[in-house]
Amino acid sequence: MTPRHTGVSESRRDRAMAARLATLEERLEAAERQQRLLRTTVAGLAREVGRSLGCQCSRCDESYTLVGDGCMYCPRCGFRESL
Template sequence: MPRQIRFPKTKRERAMSAQLAALNERLEVIERRHCKLQNTVEALGREAGVSVGSPCSHCDESYMLIKNGHMYCPHCGHRRTM
């Protein structure tokens, strides 16, 4: 198989590569932070006797919290029994 020749990147290609690398780094930081926050919320829920359920079907801005047979959304206040 012939060896592929790689020409030097243009200024635009270098800028796009740098931007892509920066976005990739930001995404990795956000994913790590998200995992930490998720672990913290789950632990707080266990300590308070509350479970985290599915996303709210009413506003889709928060997860439903489950306690004592009831589900409620902390964002919009939507409630329902289980």
């Protein structure tokens, strides 16, 4: 004999799953908002020092590059490339 699930336990499990999903969605939205705020702030700081925010570093993939004075520079790994 195989055990049968009752509608009550499945319903409770569904509600618990829906609550966890809602919590994860809230956390994801908060993280995405935080990321937008940080990117805007970093771009503003770059402008303040006469640079602009470039693409993701092709060498380390751990930072965006800063662009200015005819080159791209990665503040994380130090990679520099002329434009």
